[in-house]
Amino acid sequence: AQASIGVTGLAVMGRNLARNLARHGHTVALYNRTGQRTQDLVEQFGSEGEFVPTYSPQEFVAALERPRKIIIMVKAGAPTDAVIDEFTPLLEPGDIVVDAGNAHFADTRRREAALRERGLHFVGAGVSGGEEGALHGPSIMPGGSESSYASLGPLFEDIAAKVDGAPCCTHVGPDGAGHFVKMVHNGIEYSDMQLIAESFDLLRGALGYEPAQIAEVFRTWNSGRLDSYLIEITAEVLAHTDPATGKPFVDIVADQAEQKGTGRWTVQTGLELGVPITGIAEATFARSLSGHVDLRRAARGLAGPDRTAPSVRGSVPDSFADDVEQALYASKVVAYAQGFNQIQAGSAEYGWNIDLGAVAAIWRGGCIIRAKFLDDIRAAYRAESTLPTLLASGEFRTAVEDAQDAWRSVVSTAVRLGIPTPGFSTALAYYDALRAERLPASLIQGQRDYFGAHTYRRVDRAGSFHTTWADDPRVEHEV
């Protein structure tokens, strides 16, 4: 049998993508370094569609219709290079190699350039939705050439999640664009999760709610503007009781958050591009801080307010839970505004011409940050594709302005009770910094000129200036 597409790397993600393709009527060639995985897939799920199991790269390549389409779904990093190196000598010009793993976009750019030299199309495709998404419909963010999308697009759109009938898949842009967008998706995911976690901590710390009660609060929020997959699963996790101890599940889990590195890449890239993605950075550092057990142990017991003391907690306003909803919403707008600005900056830097509205549209379903909210972002960029910040767009602007009193009150309550809210606080600081008439950066420029003659610009005339700080009297020179 000739297969229309092949999948290699048949661990959980690859296996589910292959099944999803087969369930949509595509004949899928299968290959995995360890043959047992291939065999298992066919034995367990062979009845779901047409599979062509193969047990060597040669056999795999021979099973594919031309131009060949190969999806690589192996461990990111060196294993991906190893697999690419194994397959490229067996391929012919025009064939398409897709890396659907979580590659760094710079690796994707390098691989795309190398394969282009050999007349092959290399497509770095971001895939989000985890195991379930891969099987039932992920959000797919493919980069690569226009012509590769012309043949791959219909397959990807078939297996992607659908929202209002529209597939959550679009050609994001050339070379690394897809993996860049997937990276920022994950950064935003970190931020979303951190803000939700802070909301939980605040409801518990300030109101003394139990996890099950907080689950109810999240369920209510999930029927409003915060309606999203992450809020939905948060309610599920909070309502869960540990069968072994009868305690809330959230209390028996070690409080050290882990990460695989995409958040870190987002922050590193944000720094390199000079985009202030403070929400994503704080979320990434919050995970890092949680993992520093020794540091936390050494600092435990440092003086601070006792949030459990009735005299402290007593003064929390009745509206607190609603205020937290508003703070969460406003901080979330900031996180997304920053993430979309990062995509805008990456697009400009690498000449990708990414359509931000289309990115918001394909994140509405299938992926981890899927939310009703993304439809509003899509609409905002549809209305103005070069919007400088989501915060300045009509609906978001009004919503955040309306939320700001509650947002400030929540952050002050958190500070008063000693509940750490790095996500809420940094988002509010970003909002206030952007709207400020003047920033103290002028003083920093003065300091820089004083110790390093770094020069400064004036508000009242053009040019660069330096003041001779060591002289008496000090004189300003135009430089």
Ligand code: NDP
């Ligand atoms: P893993 O990342 O655990 O990778 C396991 C697969 O890689 C196996 O098929 C393994 O083959 C293969 N592999 C590893 N090293 C090599 C090598 N040197 N040569 C050939 N094959 C190799 O699998 P997942 O399914 O979890 O993830 C696959 C990709 O998808 C990763 O890049 C991951 O980051 C990404 N991803 C994962 C998500 C998830 O929720 N898990 C979500 C979105 C993306 P063998 O069986 O022979 O060991």
